[in-house]
Amino acid sequence: MITWIKGGEVVDPRLGTKKPQDIVIQKGRIEKILPPGNFNPTSDADLNIIDASGMVVTPGLIDMHVHFREPGEEYKETIATGSQAAAAGGFTAVACMPNTHPINDSRSVTEFILERARKANLVRVYPVAAISKGLKSEVLTEFGDLKQAGAVAVSDDGRPVTNSELMRRAIEYARFFHLPVISHCEDLDLSNKGVIHEGTISTRLGLQGIPAASEEIMVVRDILLAKLTGYPVHITHVSTEGSVRFIKRAKEEGIPVTAETAPHYFSLDHTAVIDFDSNAKMYPPLREPKDVEGIKRGLSQGVIDVIATDHAPHSPLEKDVEFDKAAFGIIGLETALPLTLALVKEGVMDLPTAIARLSYNSASILKIKGGIIEEGKEADLTIIDLNNEYLVEKESFKSKSHNSPFIGSRMKGKAILTMVGGRIVWECDELNPGSR
Amino acid sequence: MYRFDHKDLLGMDQLSVSDINMILDTADAFMEISSRDIKKVPTLRGKSVINFFYEPSTRTKASFEVAAKRLSADTISLSATESSMVKGETLIDTARNLQAMNPDIIILRHPSSGAPHLLARYVDAGVINAGDGMHEHPSQALLDLFTIRKKKGRIKGLRVVIIGDIAHSRVARSDIIGLRKMGAEVTISGPPTMIPVDAESLGVKVVFDPAKALKGKDVIMILRIQLERQSGVLFPSVREYSIVFGLNKEILKGAKKDVIIMHPGPINRGVEITGDLADGPFSVILDQVRNGVAIRMALLYLLIGGGRGDNLD
Numbered sequence: 001m002i003t004w005i006k007g008g009e010v011v012d013p014r015l016g017t018k019k020p021q022d023i024v025i026q027k028g029r030i031e032k033i034l035p036p037g038n039f040n041p042t043s044d045a046d047l048n049i050i051d052a053s054g055m056v057v058t059p060g061l062i063d064m065h066v067h068f069r070e071p072g073e074e075y076k077e078t079i080a081t082g083s084q085a086a087a088a089g090g091f092t093a094v095a096c097m098p099n100t101h102p103i104n105d106s107r108s109v110t111e112f113i114l115e116r117a118r119k120a121n122l123v124r125v126y127p128v129a130a131i132s133k134g135l136k137s138e139v140l141t142e143f144g145d146l147k148q149a150g151a152v153a154v155s156d157d158g159r160p161v162t163n164s165e166l167m168r169r170a171i172e173y174a175r176f177f178h179l180p181v182i183s184h185c186e187d188l189d190l191s192n193k194g195v196i197h198e199g200t201i202s203t204r205l206g207l208q209g210i211p212a213a214s215e216e217i218m219v220v221r222d223i224l225l226a227k228l229t230g231y232p233v234h235i236t237h238v239s240t241e242g243s244v245r246f247i248k249r250a251k252e253e254g255i256p257v258t259a260e261t262a263p264h265y266f267s268l269d270h271t272a273v274i275d276f277d278s279n280a281k282m283y284p285p286l287r288e289p290k291d292v293e294g295i296k297r298g299l300s301q302g303v304i305d306v307i308a309t310d311h312a313p314h315s316p317l318e319k320d321v322e323f324d325k326a327a328f329g330i331i332g333l334e335t336a337l338p339l340t341l342a343l344v345k346e347g348v349m350d351l352p353t354a355i356a357r358l359s360y361n362s363a364s365i366l367k368i369k370g371g372i373i374e375e376g377k378e379a380d381l382t383i384i385d386l387n388n389e390y391l392v393e394k395e396s397f398k399s400k401s402h403n404s405p406f407i408g409s410r411m412k413g414k415a416i417l418t419m420v421g422g423r424i425v426w427e428c429d430e431l432n433p434g435s436r
Numbered sequence: 437m438y439r440f441d442h443k444d445l446l447g448m449d450q451l452s453v454s455d456i457n458m459i460l461d462t463a464d465a466f467m468e469i470s471s472r473d474i475k476k477v478p479t480l481r482g483k484s485v486i487n488f489f490y491e492p493s494t495r496t497k498a499s500f501e502v503a504a505k506r507l508s509a510d511t512i513s514l515s516a517t518e519s520s521m522v523k524g525e526t527l528i529d530t531a532r533n534l535q536a537m538n539p540d541i542i543i544l545r546h547p548s549s550g551a552p553h554l555l556a557r558y559v560d561a562g563v564i565n566a567g568d569g570m571h572e573h574p575s576q577a578l579l580d581l582f583t584i585r586k587k588k589g590r591i592k593g594l595r596v597v598i599i600g601d602i603a604h605s606r607v608a609r610s611d612i613i614g615l616r617k618m619g620a621e622v623t624i625s626g627p628p629t630m631i632p633v634d635a636e637s638l639g640v641k642v643v644f645d646p647a648k649a650l651k652g653k654d655v656i657m658i659l660r661i662q663l664e665r666q667s668g669v670l671f672p673s674v675r676e677y678s679i680v681f682g683l684n685k686e687i688l689k690g691a692k693k694d695v696i697i698m699h700p701g702p703i704n705r706g707v708e709i710t711g712d713l714a715d716g717p718f719s720v721i722l723d724q725v726r727n728g729v730a731i732r733m734a735l736l737y738l739l740i741g742g743g744r745g746d747n748l749d
Contacts, residue, residue: 198633199634207549207550276553320528323550
């Protein structure tokens with residue numbers, strides 16, 4: 001069977017272009033990319049035509065930071081439901097952080113995750129293994145064995161590697177296996193059991209604050225460790241203007257660091273917490289307007305390479321409780337695309353750059369396939385309707401959880417079709433009626 | 437036409453100047469009841485009030501209970517140790533169960549900031565915040581405003597200083613909001629480790645040194661140093677605190693001659709205030725307690741419907 005994606009504008013994040021092109025797919029791969037009107041299928045071909053007129057076609061989006069909660073907390077999310085949420089959000093690949101129960105610090109857990117992903121059979125799932133056994137910052141995990149089992153990177157995400165010597169050795173050791181190192185930057189002593197950003201809102205609400213310095217101190221430490229070891233460190237969920245400035249300077253000095261932020265850090269500030277809304281509680285916390293501007297500047301200047309969701313599902317058991325007792329984290333897979341597109345509309349980035357931050361750059365950092373549209377490559381594609389407007393509703397999430405501060409918000413821009421290896425894994429049925 | 441139209445009292449933030457005046461005026465009217473031989477009126481007969489305290493409290497709990505009883509409401513008191521919280525029940529489940537008993541008012545004291553807001557979303561009964569975490573303690577602020585108004589004849593234009601652990605104090609937050617709304621000038625004072633970040637955003641002046649901060653002030657509010665916070669991180673020792681930041685006769689000389697000294701209690705004598713000042717002529721600490729009952733009577737009355745002109749009796 002041949003699939004013909006017809007009439008769309010194809011975004012190439014590598015070249016930074018957007019132009020009308022048709023894409024022909026066969027046996028799961030992109031067979032041809034050609035100017036519109038130039039494809040003449042043979043009459044007897046088994047042909048599936050996807051009308052993408054008025055839409056943009058991008059490489060399948062890649063989210064290098066999700067928590068799928070399996071194994072251990074399947075009531076919040078499973079690899080299957082997380083994959084559905086990913087596909088519905090336009091993502092064709094995700095990287096799962098290791099803080100499951102048990103923690104992904106051994107081959108058996110990595111293999112289990114991959115097995116579950118195969119059963120779900122929707123998007124590509126890449127396990128990220130722990131840096132330290134039990135996320136305890138004491139001893140290293142078996143990077144070699146984990147990589148062989150299928151882990152694509154190492155991270156203690158959810159917790160910082162508190163021991164700087166261990167972090168240094170982790171980076172050095174990861175180098176041997178070409179494994180990317182992803183760092184959750186937080187000084188736990190400075191965070192001091194804080195629950196929101198330390199500033200006017202924490203002062204007003206009498207909630208323990210987490211100062212910006214809690215993140216920035218560790219960002220600087222990890223920049224210095226990248227410099228010391230000469231091996232890249234990827235800094236996850238950057239939330240402060242200060243972190244952006246430190247990373248910018250590091251990059252200017254040629255220190256091998258990359259950085260990622262999440263959509264909520266450029267869409268919301270700490271005032272979202274004012275009614276003690278636990279759906280606005282996450283780590284790092286929502287910061288100040290100047291930080292939101294700093295993050296946007298970082299995205300615009302290329303200091304921040306990646307937008308990832310930090311998709312962190314929690315059930316009402318963890319969220320419908322007193323604010324200081326509520327779990328940290330929000331879901332993000334199904335709102336990341338429109339929130340990023342809002343920045344395109346605002347002029348922060350052009351569309352190809354935004355798509356690069358949502359796909360190509362993550363693939364480069366994780367050294368995984370995807371992020372490009374090229375003849376001969378696997379057909380991982382997302383078709384986006386930039387003009388589709390809708391209300392975010394609790395009931396509409398494919399994720400098992402609905403802990404989102406964006407419920408009730410109006411969004412613009414939607415993935416209407418997601419394709420992994422030539423197979424359609426998500427199709428928005430209300431749209432484009434009669435196209436097939 | 438002004439109407440007091442609130443179901444809950446969660447914080448000073450929600451109250452307008454008219455609301456505050458209404459509460460203070462109503463408290464004035466209720467003051468007299470407490471001095472009668474038979475301290476009881478039938479105003480809230482048939483109404484039920486649940487006193488729900490997740491944290492230990494003597495003054496506030498007793499004050500609400502006395503207030504409710506003087507208005508003839510039925511009262512039930514629950515504390516954390518006897519509630520299902522120790523059995524692992526969530527606040528929302530507890531709330532639903534209490535609601536099923538159809539009370540008119542639930543008074544909640546809770547260690548988590550925002551807990552009364554959560555409760556109020558799940559019950560039809562009115563909710564009074566009797567202190568939530570480090571957030572607010574509105575009935576304390578109202579009784580403080582009431583005490584100041586009675587002693588000074590006004591609130592507007594007065595110069596007030598609050599000394600102590602502002603960062604961790606719900607009393608300070610509520611007092612600051614209330615005093616600012618009523619037109620007083622507020623200075624906060626204490627060790628920099630106990631002054632919250634961006635404190636000026638609350639509309640106050642910050643002067644760390646109490647001796648300087650209390651100069652020319654009409655009202656001095658002393659906060660209790662929570663000895664359980666004495667981990668050695670916020671201040672090195674009680675001894676040093678009392679020497680550098682405690683209120684004593686010597687530094688009091690800088691204040692106005694007719695200054696009043698307030699303290700929400702319980703007092704650590706010899707720590708944040710010397711015993712002679714706590715018992716001395718400037719102290720209005722026991723007036724605060726007396727006035728507290730009237731303020732809480734006013735709150736129960738107004739929240740149950742008195743302010744909406746319902747026929748209560």
